[in-house]
Amino acid sequence: MGRDEPIVLGIETSCDETGVGIVRGHTLLANTIASSMDEHARFGGVVPEVASRAHLEAMTPTVESALAGAGLRFSDIDAVAVTAGPGLAGALLVGVAAAKAYALGLGVPLYGVNHLAAHVAVDQLEHGPLPKPAIALLVSGGHSSLLLVPDVAQDVISLGSTVDDAAGEAFDKVARVLGLPFPGGPHIDRAAREGSGSAVAFPRGKYDDGTLDFSFSGLKTAVARWVEAREASGEPVPVADVAASFQEAVVDVLTRKALQACARYDVKDLLIGGGVAANSRLRALAQERCDAAGVRLRVPRPGLCTDNGAMVAALGADLVAAGATPSTLRIPADSSLPITVVHV
Amino acid sequence: MTFVLVLAFDTATPAVTAALHDGERVVAESTTIDARRHGELLAPAVEQVLRESGATLRDVTAIVAGTGPGPYTGLRVGLMTATALALTAGVPAFGVCTLDALAYAAEESGPFLVATDARRKEVFWARYGDPRTRLDGPRVDRPHDLPGELPVIGAGGAMYADVIGADRIRGPLHPSAGALAALAAGRLATLSEEEAAEIARVPEGRVDSVEKARELSVLGPPRPIYLRRPDAQVPGTPKRVTA
Numbered sequence: 014m015g016r017d018e019p020i021v022l023g024i025e026t027s028c029d030e031t032g033v034g035i036v037r038g039h040t041l042l043a044n045t046i047a048s049s050m051d052e053h054a055r056f057g058g059v060v061p062e063v064a065s066r067a068h069l070e071a072m073t074p075t076v077e078s079a080l081a082g083a084g085l086r087f088s089d090i091d092a093v094a095v096t097a098g099p100g101l102a103g104a105l106l107v108g109v110a111a112a113k114a115y116a117l118g119l120g121v122p123l124y125g126v127n128h129l130a131a132h133v134a135v136d137q138l139e140h141g142p143l144p145k146p147a148i149a150l151l152v153s154g155g156h157s158s159l160l161l162v163p164d165v166a167q168d169v170i171s172l173g174s175t176v177d178d179a180a181g182e183a184f185d186k187v188a189r190v191l192g193l194p195f196p197g198g199p200h201i202d203r204a205a206r207e208g209s210g211s212a213v214a215f216p217r218g219k220y221d222d223g224t225l226d227f228s229f230s231g232l233k234t235a236v237a238r239w240v241e242a243r244e245a246s247g248e249p250v251p252v253a254d255v256a257a258s259f260q261e262a263v264v265d266v267l268t269r270k271a272l273q274a275c276a277r278y279d280v281k282d283l284l285i286g287g288g289v290a291a292n293s294r295l296r297a298l299a300q301e302r303c304d305a306a307g308v309r310l311r312v313p314r315p316g317l318c319t320d321n322g323a324m325v326a327a328l329g330a331d332l333v334a335a336g337a338t339p340s341t342l343r344i345p346a347d348s349s350l351p352i353t354v355v356h357v
Numbered sequence: 358m359t360f361v362l363v364l365a366f367d368t369a370t371p372a373v374t375a376a377l378h379d380g381e382r383v384v385a386e387s388t389t390i391d392a393r394r395h396g397e398l399l400a401p402a403v404e405q406v407l408r409e410s411g412a413t414l415r416d417v418t419a420i421v422a423g424t425g426p427g428p429y430t431g432l433r434v435g436l437m438t439a440t441a442l443a444l445t446a447g448v449p450a451f452g453v454c455t456l457d458a459l460a461y462a463a464e465e466s467g468p469f470l471v472a473t474d475a476r477r478k479e480v481f482w483a484r485y486g487d488p489r490t491r492l493d494g495p496r497v498d499r500p501h502d503l504p505g506e507l508p509v510i511g512a513g514g515a516m517y518a519d520v521i522g523a524d525r526i527r528g529p530l531h532p533s534a535g536a537l538a539a540l541a542a543g544r545l546a547t548l549s550e551e552e553a554a555e556i557a558r559v560p561e562g563r564v565d566s567v568e569k570a571r572e573l574s575v576l577g578p579p580r581p582i583y584l585r586r587p588d589a590q591v592p593g594t595p596k597r598v599t600a
């Protein structure tokens with residue numbers, strides 16, 4: 014860490030969070046978030062147009078507050094990084110337009126980066142440089158992927174991903190079935206603490222299929238069936254037990270496949286990122302299984318797991334350090350940017 | 358006379374258009390018609406008009422963006438760009454109704470309508486007494502609900518010529534940033550510095566920019582005129598998986 018490391022402004026607008034982060038190298042200087050979640054909650058999911066409108070409203074105040082928080086002026090910024098995809102097309106476009114204008118206005122380089130790679134890169138703000146290679150388990154509202162990461166700034170390889178629902182999506186859907194608010198992940202996490210993970214034996218999709226892919230849609234349906242049967246028989250639904258048993262099924266598969274990936278590629282470092290990495294049971298079980306397998310586990314603190322601008326700035330700082338070619342002002346926002354494209 | 362250099366652009370229609378105006382004339386302009394690539398084309402267009410006129414952002418004294426109404430995704434690109442450029446350059450950003458810029462470029466002597474494509478078989482429109490005076494709108498309606506008889510400027514008329522009547526259709530089809538800049542520069546010249554600062558200040562929270570735009574007529578804050586609520590439905594109880 015040094016004074017001469019570049020100061021990078023990171024902009025994230027792929028979903029409902031307007032995130033603005035500022036880093037100097039791998040040192041976090043500011044991480045400001047404006048969320049439109051309250052406006053989406055009653056719809057039971059993120060409404061793209063509502064999110065896009067909110068990003069436009071929130072961008073300027075969020076950038077100003079990040080600069081103020083870091084004690085910096087605009088002229089101190091050396092580079093601008095922005096999530097170019099994947100995510101909601103209209104939402105991404107607001108962040109990309111802002112980032113291009115900041116880069117153009119300040120006369121500094123622009124880096125359009127991959128949101129998923131940023132979820133991996135963010136851990137360096139807390140735990141220092143990533144070992145090369147590392148295995149990353151990325152679990153969020155929109156993605157569940159296992160990645161081999163030889164170098165987060167240039168080379169990310171997909172080993173497997175969900176064939177249907179993302180893990181966070183399963184948490185959100187099951188929460189609805191249990192009458193818990195959206196987004197459901199944190200509520201299930203909390204409810205599960207009072208219940209038993211072995212109360213109901215829910216199915217574990219693709220458990221022994223030898224791939225590094227996931228499937229959570231059958232599990233979600235099984236939970237709904239179980240709850241409906243319970244209601245039909247007039248018995249109360251044991252919410253805590255159902256939450257704990259569902260959660261156990263998810264984290265069992267996630268950690269099992271993550272460690273299989275480590276073994277298969279002979280990698281001794283596992284990183285978990287994305288919103289679901291905030292899950293307390295996932296963190297605990299991953300630690301247990303990593304300890305048993307002699308794998309070092311890295312999980313960023315919950316505030317860095319969910320979408321934020323610091324993760325984008327962190328990856329931007331890696332790109333600057335690696336001498337990557339800056340993006341042009343012509344880059345598009347790409348809602349389905351593949352994980353293998355770290356920067357555009 | 359104080360030095361004036363207005364950077365204007367509009368992304369509320371299929372035209373991605375940017376221009377620089379020095380208070381007397383348009384010194385550079387760039388327009389591309391491409392309804393799907395506003396996000397890709399605008400920043401390079403801004404860079405290009407600056408380069409062509411040998412100016413830098415530091416020379417710009419005001420930034421003006423079309424506030425629509427227009428398809429939202431493209432519209433936001435222009436407004437976000439204006440606000441963000443203004444923040445880095447330390448100059449005020451203003452908004453001008455896109456339909457006003459189209460009206461300003463019209464060669465009509467009597468009253469007329471301006472209409473642009475609102476998608477979903479509707480048009481955004483407004484009624485003008487002359488190229489500088491909006492009398493009604495902006496609104497969003499089906500083309501056959503436009504008030505009868507008056508000439509219609511803009512692509513929203515031309516694309517529904519069969520409904521509106523081919524004899525009523527007039528150009529231009531799309532707004533130009535040159536007209537937008539000229540309109541804004543003219544209005545800015547009549548304002549004191551305090552008045553200009555008051556308009557440019559983006560109000561806290563959500564203010565209905567339609568009202569604001571009407572009240573201030575030509576120059577307003579750089580905020581979008583949406584005219585439609587987001588599509589979203591509050592879900593019922595979760596669907597049962599068992600019969």
Ligand SMILES: Nc1ncnc2c1ncn2[C@@H]1O[C@H](COP(=O)(O)OP(=O)(O)OP(=O)(O)O)[C@@H](O)[C@H]1O
Binds near residue numbers: 202
């Ligand atoms: N403690 C928790 N336990 C389980 N899931 C959680 C927890 N906290 C958050 N989540 C889940 O994380 C998801 C949000 O994560 P994040 O913000 O990274 O993703 P996203 O923006 O929805 O999707 P993506 O990153 O794929 O574009 C939600 O589905 C939410 O329910």
Ligand SMILES: [Mg+2]
Binds near residue numbers: 153319
């Ligand atoms: Mg995310």
